[in-house]
Amino acid sequence: MADDPEEGMLSWDESVFRDEHVFEIDYVPETFKHREGQMESLTYALRPAVRGSRPLNVTVRGPPGTGKTTAIQKLFDEVGAQTSDVRTIRVNCQVNSTRYSVFSRLFEGTFEYEPPSSGISFKKLFGQIAEKLVEEDDVLVVALDDVNYLFYENEASDALYSLLRAHEEYPGAKIGVIVVSSDPALDVLEELDSRVQSVxxxxxxxxxxxxxxxIVDILAERVDRGFHDGVISRDTLEYVADLTADSGDLRVGIDLLRRAGLNAEMRASRTVERQDVEDAYETSKYVNLSRSLSGLTDNERTLLEVIAHNDGDQAGDVYDEFHERTDLGYTRYSEIVNKLDQLDLIETEYADVDGRGRSRSLSLTYEKDAVLERLE
Known part of the structure; x- marks a missing residue:
C-alpha cells in the first residue's frame, strides 16, 4: 500500500489486511514451525498405514493452543497426498461427545453422506463402516480431537474399545487411533478401562x-501473510507475543492480531497501534472461554449461569435453583458440576459447614460479566 498523504488514513474501499483468513482459528499455515519433533513422531506412527498395515496408536497431549489440531490436519494432508488407500477422519469430540455421534461422524467420512437421523443401531452403523474398509482394503486412521470431552461424558472407553477391537469382529479391518487431549489434568491411559488399556x-x-x-516467529509469519507491508511494527508484534505468552495459548495471539487490525480499520488507520492491541485484548483473552462455552448443552449453560449468579454458594443451594429451572435430579446435576470443573470453567472447594457436614462451594474461574455476556 502506498503512503497516504492524508495523514495515513484508509479510504473506504481499502483494508489493512492482505488476507484476513490467515487470522482465523481454523487456518492451516503452509509452514508449521517449532513442531518438527512432534511431526516426526506422528509420521513414524502412521508410516505403516501408507504401506497398507495397521498404524501405531498415538496419544497427543498438551495445553490448548499448542498446535495439536494443526499437526493432525497437516499430517492427514500429507498422508492423503501419498495414497488414496488410507482414510483419515478427524472427529471433534467437543461436538461429538458420545460413542454413537463419533461413529456417525466416521460413517459420514467413510461414505461421504450422513447416516439416517434415526432408526439405525450402533451395531449396524459400526458394521457398515468396518465392512466398507474390508471390502476396499483401506486403512482407517481416526483422530479423536479433544478426546477429553468423551471422558467427561464417560464415553471414551466404549468408543475406543469399539475402534480397537474392530478387527476381531470384522477380520481384515485395519484401524489406528490418535487421541488428542487438551486437558493437562487428564491421564488418558489411567482413566481408560482395563479392557481398552490392554490393546x-x-x-x-x-x-x-x-x-x-x-510465538514471535509464528505470529510474524501470520503478519507477513495476513497484513499489508508496514501495518504492524516489530515492537507492537512483540507486545502481542508477550500477551500471548502470558495466556499460554497461541490462539489468543492470532485472534488478537485480527481484532487489532479491525480496530485500526475502525479508526481508518493504515497501521495497528499498541492501543488497538490493548482494546482487542479485552475480548481476545477470552478465546478459550468462548470455545469451552460453545460445546456446552443447554442444561450445562443453565447451570453455569446459575453459578454465575450464586458465585461461591454451596452446591446444595445452587442445586435448588438449578432444579427449579431444569427439573433435573441431583445425580445429573453432580455430573454437570464435575464436567464444568474439568473444563476449568468453575472451581469447587470442600469445607465443613455447620449443621451440614462437609460440603463444596462452587465458584467461577472467569469474571462473572465475561461469562454471562458469552452465555447470552
Missing part, C-alpha cells in the same frame, strides 16, 4: 506451550 498401548507425543521467541 491401546499408544505412542506418546507431547506439545508444550510455545515460548515467547517461538
Amino acid at each position: 491401546f498401548r499408544p505412542e506418546d507425543v507431547y506439545f508444550p506451550v510455545y515460548d515467547q521467541p517461538e
Whole structure:
C-alpha cells in the first residue's frame, strides 16, 4: 500500500489486511514451525498405514493452543497426498461427545453422506463402516480431537474399545487411533478401562506451550501473510507475543492480531497501534472461554449461569435453583458440576459447614460479566 498523504488514513474501499483468513482459528499455515519433533513422531506412527498395515496408536497431549489440531490436519494432508488407500477422519469430540455421534461422524467420512437421523443401531452403523474398509482394503486412521470431552461424558472407553477391537469382529479391518487431549489434568491411559488399556498401548507425543521467541516467529509469519507491508511494527508484534505468552495459548495471539487490525480499520488507520492491541485484548483473552462455552448443552449453560449468579454458594443451594429451572435430579446435576470443573470453567472447594457436614462451594474461574455476556 502506498503512503497516504492524508495523514495515513484508509479510504473506504481499502483494508489493512492482505488476507484476513490467515487470522482465523481454523487456518492451516503452509509452514508449521517449532513442531518438527512432534511431526516426526506422528509420521513414524502412521508410516505403516501408507504401506497398507495397521498404524501405531498415538496419544497427543498438551495445553490448548499448542498446535495439536494443526499437526493432525497437516499430517492427514500429507498422508492423503501419498495414497488414496488410507482414510483419515478427524472427529471433534467437543461436538461429538458420545460413542454413537463419533461413529456417525466416521460413517459420514467413510461414505461421504450422513447416516439416517434415526432408526439405525450402533451395531449396524459400526458394521457398515468396518465392512466398507474390508471390502476396499483401506486403512482407517481416526483422530479423536479433544478426546477429553468423551471422558467427561464417560464415553471414551466404549468408543475406543469399539475402534480397537474392530478387527476381531470384522477380520481384515485395519484401524489406528490418535487421541488428542487438551486437558493437562487428564491421564488418558489411567482413566481408560482395563479392557481398552490392554490393546491401546499408544505412542506418546507431547506439545508444550510455545515460548515467547517461538510465538514471535509464528505470529510474524501470520503478519507477513495476513497484513499489508508496514501495518504492524516489530515492537507492537512483540507486545502481542508477550500477551500471548502470558495466556499460554497461541490462539489468543492470532485472534488478537485480527481484532487489532479491525480496530485500526475502525479508526481508518493504515497501521495497528499498541492501543488497538490493548482494546482487542479485552475480548481476545477470552478465546478459550468462548470455545469451552460453545460445546456446552443447554442444561450445562443453565447451570453455569446459575453459578454465575450464586458465585461461591454451596452446591446444595445452587442445586435448588438449578432444579427449579431444569427439573433435573441431583445425580445429573453432580455430573454437570464435575464436567464444568474439568473444563476449568468453575472451581469447587470442600469445607465443613455447620449443621451440614462437609460440603463444596462452587465458584467461577472467569469474571462473572465475561461469562454471562458469552452465555447470552
